[in-house]
Amino acid sequence: MNKIKKISKFKQILEPTEDRKNPIKFGVSDELMPDQSTIDQLSEVAKNKEIFHHVAALTDVCQKPGRKSPSGTVVATKDYFMPQLLDTAPNCGMRFISTPFDVNDLTEEKIDELFTELVKVIPTETLLGTYLPYKVIVDISKRGSIALLEYLKEDTSEIDRILHQGNMFEDEKITDKDLYEAVPKIFLRIAQLRTGILGAAGNHFLDLMKITEVIDEDTASKFGLHKDQYVFLMHTGSGLFGQYASYFYTPKKKEHLSQKLISNFARATFLDKKKDWHQVLKNDIPKYSDSNEFFKIKANSELGKNYFTAHRAAANHGFANRTLLQYNLKKAIKKVLGKDNALKLVYDMTHVSATKEKHFGENVIVHRSNATRALGPEGMKGHKLFEETGEPIFMPSSMSTEAYFGVGTDHNDETFFSSAHGTGKSKNKTSHVPEDRDELMKKMKERKVRLYNATSKGIVNQDAAHYKDPSIAIEGMETNKVMKPVVKMIPVAVLMA
Secondary structure, eight states: OOOOEEEETTEEEEOOOSSOOSOEEEOOOTTTOOOHHHHHHHHHHHTOTTEEEEEEEEEEEEOOTTOSSOEEEEEEESSEEOGGGSOSSTTOEEEEEEEEEETTTOOHHHHHHHHHHHHHHSOSSOSOOOOOOHHHHHHHHHHTHHHHHHHHTOOGGGGGGBGGGGOTTTTOOOOHHHHHHHSOHHHHHHHHHSOSOOOOSTTOEEEEEEEEEESOHHHHHHTTOOTTEEEEEEEEOOHHHHHHHHHHHSOOOOSSHHHHHHHHHHHHHHOOTTOHHHHHHHHHHHHHHTOSSOOOEETTSHHHHHHHHHHHHHHHHHHHHHHHHHHHHHHHHHHHHOOSSOOEEEEEEESEEEEEEEETTEEEEEEEESEEEOOOTTTTTTOTTTTTTOOEEEEOOSTTSOEEEEEEOSOOGGGTSEEESSOOBOSSOOSOOOSSHHHHHHHHHHTTOEEEEOOSGGGGGGSGGGBOOHHHHHHHHHHTTSEEEEEEEEEEEEEEO
16 A cells, blocks of 8 residues: 655645556545545556546545445546546536525525425426427437427527536537437437436435625626525436436446346347447446456547447436426426526536546546536636636535535646535544434434435435535635635525435
């Protein structure tokens, strides 16, 4: 075991060795350092000769069950996609939405009435979401959020406030043939029934938050944010479409029987003996599932082309899912509070992605696993909204601790211009751990946070005790110039599975 060298309070490094050619750069203090098993996982990642420059571990780095690479990491490669460097599905992400309401507008009773309605229209665990026609699902796969906004007859100008304008293909035109070549049609059929679901995975949530402190008045004003204002923060992903599209190209032990059955059916009906890249998937996916070695896909191969198409098509469903959930949230606010068009999208971004970018003078593929892109003003030049401020970043913690909204800086190349997406799980418990749901609800009440739904068995695992201290995490990110904090918030009402 190699000793980690401390550079400064929030910078530590594990230097290369003979079998691990790449350094691991930690943006953490001693309190934020993950456990040894997480460090061991990072070491296995860094052994891959395809890794470019170094492995970046952010403040929220921690191990996640069933994953081959830790959460809160950024890894670049030159010529290969490495699907196991990513979390389960493309574009698990977050959406930050401002409201015109402040503490003088909403009583506790009105908030309770609103969230009682939201439990009905923002489903967590359910078989059926909002039905969408097949042609809309195909259109979303190719064009992202704008396809859904056009179908809903909603204002399409909000795409300027979504990463890549809500379409991971950006200016690349994808045909139906391109899509069907890369994605089994059964996944598209499933997406018809599974859009508009918050989800039960981990800590997916819809939070009503109150801004308690404005740290940067000038930047906050550019976003229309002020003290005592209520905002929504949403965390959810690309649903079963994203998961299946990911599983199809990624060696991974399936978590549920239903996922295994669907994936096996898709392979049996989709993979063609006459296509070489199909045979690679058929033979290598099972072989790598239990291997210590990472599955690699040559980026310029036929397999690489189709993997990247499937990855981006799935990611587009993450943007669309959050777009549809905001649409249903807007209708609930109209029904309960009588306010029409009350919501303003501030930003929507992914924290699970593989993207082609340029870093350290080289064209590379950046794998962000539960990490967000975080460009400064220079990196956002040409974007009419963010070239003055830098890219928006939001960093929640647990469902009862403070969260932060900030912007990226131009001095963050060591993380490949990335930011933590939260505080991450702590190796040591930070407060008393509730033993059951009743004890959790009592703790939430003491912290003056209303928790809604919360029927899943794992809800106690989302308690604050399991998470790193957000004040230390934000200090680390600011010290390392990962982000500039703009406002501080606290949760007021939380909807989770």
